[in-house]
Amino acid sequence: xxxxxxxxxxxxxxxxxxxxxxxxxxxxxxxxxxxxxxxxxxxxxxxxxxxxxxxxxxxxxxxxxxxxxxxxxxxxxxxxxxxxxxxxxxxxxxxxxxxxxxxxxxxxxxxxxxxxxxxxxxxxxxxxxxxxxxxxxxxxxxxxxxxxxxxxxxxxxxxxxxxxxxxxxxxxxxxxxxxxxxxxxxxxxxxxxxxxxxxxxxxxxxxxxxxxxxxxxxxxxxxxxxxxxxxxxxxxxxxxxxxxxxxxxxxxxxxxx
Amino acid sequence: xxxxxxxxxxxxxxxxxxxxxxxxxxxxxxxxxxxxxxxxxxxxxxxxxxxxxxxxxxxxxxxxxxxxxxxxxxxxxxxxxxxxxxxxxxxxxxxxxxxxxxxxxxxxxxxxxxxxxxxxxxxxxxxxxxxxxxxxxxxxxxxxxxxxxxxxxxxxxxxxxxxxxxxxxxxxxxxxxxxxxxxxxxxxxxxxxxxxxxxxxxxxxxxxxxxxxxxxxxxxxxxxxxxxxxxxxxxxxxxxxxxxxxxxxxxxxxxxx
Numbered sequence: 061x062x063x064x065x066x067x068x069x070x071x072x073x074x075x076x077x078x079x080x081x082x083x084x085x086x087x088x089x090x091x092x093x094x095x096x097x098x099x100x101x102x103x104x105x106x107x108x109x110x111x112x113x114x115x116x117x118x119x120x121x122x123x124x125x126x127x128x129x130x131x132x133x134x135x136x137x138x139x140x141x142x143x144x145x146x147x148x149x150x151x152x153x154x155x156x157x158x159x160x161x162x163x164x165x166x167x168x169x170x171x172x173x174x175x176x177x178x179x180x181x182x183x184x185x186x187x188x189x190x191x192x193x194x195x196x197x198x199x200x201x202x203x204x205x206x207x208x209x210x211x212x213x214x215x216x217x218x219x220x221x222x223x224x225x226x227x228x229x230x231x232x233x234x235x236x237x238x239x240x241x242x243x244x245x246x247x248x249x250x251x252x253x254x255x256x257x258x259x260x261x262x263x264x265x266x267x268x269x270x271x272x273x274x275x276x277x278x279x280x281x282x283x284x285x286x287x288x289x290x291x292x293x294x295x296x297x298x299x300x301x302x303x304x305x306x307x308x309x310x311x312x313x314x315x316x317x
Numbered sequence: 318x319x320x321x322x323x324x325x326x327x328x329x330x331x332x333x334x335x336x337x338x339x340x341x342x343x344x345x346x347x348x349x350x351x352x353x354x355x356x357x358x359x360x361x362x363x364x365x366x367x368x369x370x371x372x373x374x375x376x377x378x379x380x381x382x383x384x385x386x387x388x389x390x391x392x393x394x395x396x397x398x399x400x401x402x403x404x405x406x407x408x409x410x411x412x413x414x415x416x417x418x419x420x421x422x423x424x425x426x427x428x429x430x431x432x433x434x435x436x437x438x439x440x441x442x443x444x445x446x447x448x449x450x451x452x453x454x455x456x457x458x459x460x461x462x463x464x465x466x467x468x469x470x471x472x473x474x475x476x477x478x479x480x481x482x483x484x485x486x487x488x489x490x491x492x493x494x495x496x497x498x499x500x501x502x503x504x505x506x507x508x509x510x511x512x513x514x515x516x517x518x519x520x521x522x523x524x525x526x527x528x529x530x531x532x533x534x535x536x537x538x539x540x541x542x543x544x545x546x547x548x549x550x551x552x553x554x555x556x557x558x559x560x561x562x563x564x565x566x567x568x569x570x571x572x573x574x
Contacts, residue, residue: 100364100365101358106356106359106547106551107357107547108357111547198459199459199465206455208456212473213456213473213474216469216470216473220468290363290368
């Protein structure tokens with residue numbers, strides 16, 4: 061049994077998981093977090109699933125060695141590749157972002173999915189919810205990282221990807237943690253379609269599970285320590301562009317994983 | 318002294334170097350080639366230079382073990398990171414893509430540079446030619462890989478990046494091997510500006526150097542063997558979208574490097 065005062069580990073290929081971290085901090089203001097961004101190996105979305113699975117195991121091992129009490133895989137590609145194995149084989153609770161989003165989607169009729177190539181091709185969402193349509197959108201991640209989510213460029217790219225979506229789609233799963241930044245743009249292209257973002261659903265699920273397991277921190281202060289495998293300065297600048305203030309940040313070499 | 322009948326090794330982070338391979342095959346139709354695309358670790362453009370330098374050494378080692386007689390670093394980021402060291406420390410002739418492009422640029426007045434973040438921030442082009450303006454363009458690589466180089470999206474993105482270019486620019490170095498696909502689009506945004514593509518200049522330089530060194534192949538057949546570190550099927554599909562027919566292709570795991 062882990063110490064309830066231990067931090068929660070959250071990881072992503074890069075900065076996308078910060079949307080999940082934000083929702084977690086909102087739902088669990090008394091918890092402390094370790095956030096791991098694998099920025100040296102980002103993006104995961106075009107890589108083979110067995111490789112992404114290996115990365116997920118390496119990072120999980122690193123975070124467990126830092127003493128986390130639970131693990132949130134805040135990346136759709138890594139969740140597609142490494143869950144449910146990771147949850148079965150580790151001694152701490154492990155949460156992915158697919159199941160919570162899919163649970164919300166089950167309340168709608170015709171459901172679509174947008175995500176990275178690896179997430180879409182893995183078919184992992186199909187385990188949780190029937191999909192009427194799915195499309196890989198490789199340009200969305202770099203668009204968000206360039207800060208262009210409200211730019212006319214994003215609108216044109218979104219039209220390009222979504223032009224073949226069924227006219228009677230009721231809901232669209234944003235199957236990549238970068239995509240919530242594009243919500244305003246996606247609403248213009250698909251008016252009236254419910255956009256399902258896994259961040260809030262995942263945060264609710266984590267909060268409920270920790271409460272049930274008696275793992276809520278009675279005295280945490282909402283601290284976040286960031287770890288990155290790539291260049292710390294680039295990470296900090298990018299995270300701040302996306303609205304996350306980075307105060308404590310360490311570089312981890314791939315050899316330490 | 319290497320065997321003139323040995324192949325020439327060409328490498329890039331992914332498919333961008335195929336533009337250089339094409340120019341090499343045109344300039345040297347009797348040579349055979351090994352093309353290495355490090356697709357598991359692409360893109361290099363946002364990674365720290367010391368990491369890219371390490372990748373370049375690993376790949377150079379692999380290609381030398383396959384018996385290449387010369388090495389072409391067909392990637393601006395890797396050339397910025399690993400040259401001139403690699404050329405000084407290896408026993409075969411090594412060619413990068415910066416110096417040939419810069420030599421062409423020296424014939425013009427005000428010269429600009431577009432490239433990846435790593436290439437632009439390295440300042441490596443500045444060693445060969447004075448630059449009046451430089452801009453990192455992270456969206457261009459994914460745009461080309463999506464096959465959108467002639468799309469209105471590309472035009473909008475190009476305007477976004479180039480709007481602050483000096484009005485009296487005479488030449489613009491395309492400092493990334495993906496960018497030649499965008500030539501038509503870039504000409505619309507910067508009419509009258511000479512676009513300098515390193516592929517042809519590099520191929521001319523390689524041909525001349527091999528001739529002088531007595532290393533031209535008297536009986537090669539223009540064969541190309543491709544090696545990739547990522548998913549072979551994705552590579553093949555992408556290479557063919559960019560106009561390169563892939564007949565012989567091997568997957569190399571990162572552990573073999």
